[in-house]
Amino acid sequence: xxxxxxxxxxxxxxxxxxxxxxxxxxxxxxxxxxxxxxxxxxxxxxxxxxxxxxxxxxxxxxxxxxxxxxxxxxxxxxxxxxxxxxxxxxxxxxxxxxxxxxxxxxxxxxxxxxxxxxxxxxxxxxxxxxxxxxxxxxxxxxxxxxxxxxxxxxxxxxxxxxx
Numbered sequence: 001x002x003x004x005x006x007x008x009x010x011x012x013x014x015x016x017x018x019x020x021x022x023x024x025x026x027x028x029x030x031x032x033x034x035x036x037x038x039x040x041x042x043x044x045x046x047x048x049x050x051x052x053x054x055x056x057x058x059x060x061x062x063x064x065x066x067x068x069x070x071x072x073x074x075x076x077x078x079x080x081x082x083x084x085x086x087x088x089x090x091x092x093x094x095x096x097x098x099x100x101x102x103x104x105x106x107x108x109x110x111x112x113x114x115x116x117x118x119x120x121x122x123x124x125x126x127x128x129x130x131x132x133x134x135x136x137x138x139x140x141x142x143x144x145x146x147x148x149x150x151x152x153x154x155x156x157x158x159x160x161x162x163x
Contacts, residue, residue, distance in 0.1 A: 015125035017082045023056050023127070024078075041163040047148060048073070049156020051163070058127050059087065062134035070144025074153045085130055086119045090152070093141070100140050104133075 030053035045051050047067055055063055056077035063076050066087070073089035093101070093116060098108045101118065110116040118137060122130050150156065 012125065013082055016122070019125040019127065020078045020082055023058065027054065027056055039163055046160055047150045049151040049153060049159040058130040059085065059134050061131070062138035063087065065138040066141060067148040069141060070146050070148050071141060072148035072151055074151050074156070084119055084121050085134065086117060088115070088117050090114065091116055097141060101137065104137065104140070106137060
């Protein structure tokens with residue numbers, strides 16, 4: 001059995017898994033600190049249904065920009081995956097925008113109800129590179145001229161009741 005082709009992928013997966021663990025640990029610490037020091041949500045956090053500190057650092061700026069541009073996001077980041085990055089939300093995209101995203105290596109899936117997933121697979125376990133890619137993706141989506149609607153996930157609704 002030839003294992004040479006799987007060894008580099010295994011090494012990348014191990015690095016991505018370590019990166020995911022580091023991101024999650026930092027996210028948890030920042031969230032705990034935020035709740036203890038300032039448990040009052042701002043307007044954007046109420047729309048998101050999450051404190052900014054609850055977002056993974058590599059995708060935070062992109063999520064905030066997308067919501068400011070009118071795209072309602074529900075989930076983002078590693079999302080229990082070690083090899084991909086994802087943003088899910090209740091929005092649709094024009095065909096021309098999907099083509100631009102696909103040229104950037106982004107997989108775009110939209111279900112019949114208009115729920116969309118943007119997903120890519122980083123070549124390297126680097127927060128800086130992943131963040132740069134997310135920021136570029138967010139800049140490619142046109143501004144809809146209004147803030148997004150509030151996320152209606154159960155988690156988001158529970159957050160708004162609590163904070």
